[in-house]
Amino acid sequence: MAPQMGLAMNKLMIFVMDPIADINFKKDSTLAIAQAAQAAGWPLAYAELSDLFIENGNAFADVQALTVFDDAKHWFELGERHTLALGSEHAIMMRKDPPFDSPFLYATHILQRAATAGALVVNNPQSLRDCNEKLFATQFPDCCPPLLVSNNLAKLRAFHQKHNDVIFKPLDGMGGSGIFRCKQSDSNLASIIEVLTDNGTDYIMAQKFIPAISAGDKRILMINGEPVEYALARIPADGELRGNLAAGGQGVAQPLTARDKEIASRVGPTLRAKGLFFVGLDVIGDYLTEINVTSPTCIREIDAAYSTNIGPRLISAIDEAFLSKKR
Incomplete structure (x- = not known):
């Protein structure tokens, strides 16, 4: 019992x-x-x-x-x-x-x-409030693809006209929900923007499409600002745009690339400064797309592939912080 x-x-x-x-x-x-x-x-x-x-x-x-x-x-x-x-x-x-x-x-x-x-x-808790998982990534523009956050219909259309192939997504979605891809001649462009913004009321993100999504949307887990050495690439199912496991993506664990490590090194100090102990970076190709701060996942999938012991490593970091507070 x-x-x-x-x-x-x-x-x-x-x-x-x-x-x-x-x-x-x-x-x-x-x-x-x-x-x-x-x-x-x-x-x-x-x-x-x-x-x-x-x-x-x-x-x-x-x-x-x-x-x-x-x-x-x-x-x-x-x-x-x-x-x-x-x-x-x-x-x-x-x-x-x-x-x-x-x-x-x-x-x-x-x-x-x-x-x-x-x-x-x-x-x-303050950082959970401050760090919207999509907006937070925009603090690191050198790591991100071309993007726009706006509720202005004309600006969003102009962004699409400039980049031709664009992802539109809400700022508060999860698991790949509410994501749309609009190619150059997409006749649904106006409707998609109107629906996602609630006719110009809600802010959304427009992001240049990254073809490397076909190789997976990588989840890099960060423990007190340091990356776990393996990521989980969530590869979209056939005919699917999104790599999220919740949307049917297949998870494949793999070592971090040099660019993955560069992004983690760029973001890590800010995570430590904000008290964000356990975070998931989402990386497609060479670009940071989101920083997940609420309840990042993929521990079990990465552990199963590489015996990384992510849980014990996180607890060890928490132990150290807990003892430090009591000194």
Whole structure:
């Protein structure tokens, strides 16, 4: 049975995540991180977004003790629910999947209050708010393809006219949702732009099409600003534009290229400065296209191919940061 947890505990790692009963055992990166933390001696707790709250200025969470197992039929057990004041004895893994909607936004404010009380929150709540996964990449224009972020229909049409083959995508999508490719003579151009921008209201991104997508959309995992030495290239299915695994892409692990390492080196210091411990860079060919800061995945696929032990490496970095906060 899972251990019973009282209201007061020393060192504790709390996973704020989607319902654990619904995860994909074979692929879930949050479970891989939890298993690594448990193996490293961390007591674990589980909470969902709705379990976070502020009372009289202080951050709390209704949590349950969590025990995880490497068993496809029985991968977790939960203890009784208790309320904890979040503070310096806690490391909090914010692993709620997008969308970045109002509940997610308010949760980051609650977690910011926990961080102020001394908790180590991974990733930094302020940075989760500041770093939109598509816009964040534009801070590194030397790494990105030609792109435009706008809600102006004329500017978006002009960008397409200049580059002829363009990807249009919403700024808040995930898993490849809402992505359109418009070639030079695409008769749907006006309609696509109007729909994505809600007739000029919402901002979207236009990005010059990168033919190297046929070789895969690479996910490079970054731990405290340093890249894991292998990436997962997500190769589009036949007849499909998107490489996302959620859109049917095939994952193939491969060593980082020289350009991959250059991009990681360029972005890494900013990730460390912003407290973004665990991040996924999306790279197509020689170009950075997104920086995933909410709940990056692909741990299990890369580990299975190259025994990279990504979970233990992340936990080791968290251990070091946690001890540093207490000195």
